[in-house]
Amino acid sequence: MGCPCAVNVPAMLSPEFPKRSFLRFAVVIDVAALQDECLRITSRSWLANGSEDIHPATTMCVLRGGQQGDARDICEGEPHDHPMLESAPELRRLLAVDGPFGGARFAYLFRVAAQGVSLSHVDNAREWQDNYRIHVPVFTNPGAFIVAQDRSLHFGLGSAWSFDNSQPHGLVNGDAARVHLLMDVGFNQTLRRRLEEAEFLHGEEYPEHQARIRDKTLRRAPYPGDVAIREAIARNRADGVSDAIVASMLNLQRIPARDPDALCWTADMIARLSGNPSLP
Numbered sequence: 001m002g003c004p005c006a007v008n009v010p011a012m013l014s015p016e017f018p019k020r021s022f023l024r025f026a027v028v029i030d031v032a033a034l035q036d037e038c039l040r041i042t043s044r045s046w047l048a049n050g051s052e053d054i055h056p057a058t059t060m061c062v063l064r065g066g067q068q069g070d071a072r073d074i075c076e077g078e079p080h081d082h083p084m085l086e087s088a089p090e091l092r093r094l095l096a097v098d099g100p101f102g103g104a105r106f107a108y109l110f111r112v113a114a115q116g117v118s119l120s121h122v123d124n125a126r127e128w129q130d131n132y133r134i135h136v137p138v139f140t141n142p143g144a145f146i147v148a149q150d151r152s153l154h155f156g157l158g159s160a161w162s163f164d165n166s167q168p169h170g171l172v173n174g175d176a177a178r179v180h181l182l183m184d185v186g187f188n189q190t191l192r193r194r195l196e197e198a199e200f201l202h203g204e205e206y207p208e209h210q211a212r213i214r215d216k217t218l219r220r221a222p223y224p225g226d227v228a229i230r231e232a233i234a235r236n237r238a239d240g241v242s243d244a245i246v247a248s249m250l251n252l253q254r255i256p257a258r259d260p261d262a263l264c265w266t267a268d269m270i271a272r273l274s275g276n277p278s279l280p
Helices: 031-039 083-087 089-095 189-197 207-212 226-238 243-252 267-274
Strands: 023-025 058-065 106-112 117-121 132-139 145-148 151-153 160-162 169-172 178-185
Touching: 023 189, 031 089, 031 132, 058 083, 058 089, 083 089, 089 106, 089 178, 145 207, 169 207, 226 243, 226 267, 243 267
Parallel strands: none
Antiparallel strands: 023 160, 058 106, 106 178, 117 169, 132 160, 132 178, 145 151, 145 169
8 A cells, every 4th residue: 555645735737827838947857867776666557558549559657646546546545655766766756746746646657569659638637637647757768849839849857747638638759668756735835836947848740649639540449448348347247257258358349458568358367356266
């Protein structure tokens, strides 16, 4: 179980500093340490993002958030620090109240597969609307771009970045996996100094990027969450349905597998998720 985080900064924006696409913050980022900490995160800590209809190539790892075990953890519930932060000092520094942004309310890693896309959308959860979204690239490549308000910008290593996530946006990725640390931060005096000093970058218009983030053929069914899957397993087992058939049913419905690196559901995955041995 995680521990409650010591962030008392409320979710709020400042009228003096509206969100803008794009901003680069002059902060010190230990990229090598971040990469090492990210590589040491176990595969079980990476979850389906729950919004595969928008982010069909993305998995997430919650660092500070709720404890429901699904996508709601990045925007709902009392924020808790998740266990992997205990052995990740650079990540803890970036999230801390005395860190470069005055304390993140929610924080998570987003991993996008090579050639992946996030379709155009607006971050409409209250926590996403009322906080500043900050990106810190951990692994990236020259073909990775955030596309916001029809303008594209590559977020390079060694800096922190922000954009207006209340406006339509998406992303396109290049030929390698892209991992960013995402933080949602309420207005505070430390962040105020960062915003005052931030460099504004307009970005460029790339019609091919705009076409990719509007390609609805890339949508996938969203992962419904562990609770919903466990309930479905229990119902089917009560009817005498085997774990192998349950896995086949999920695959036919194109429900993303719980293990983000897996191509499809298997009976063993059903057994692990339910906590019981697989039925014959």
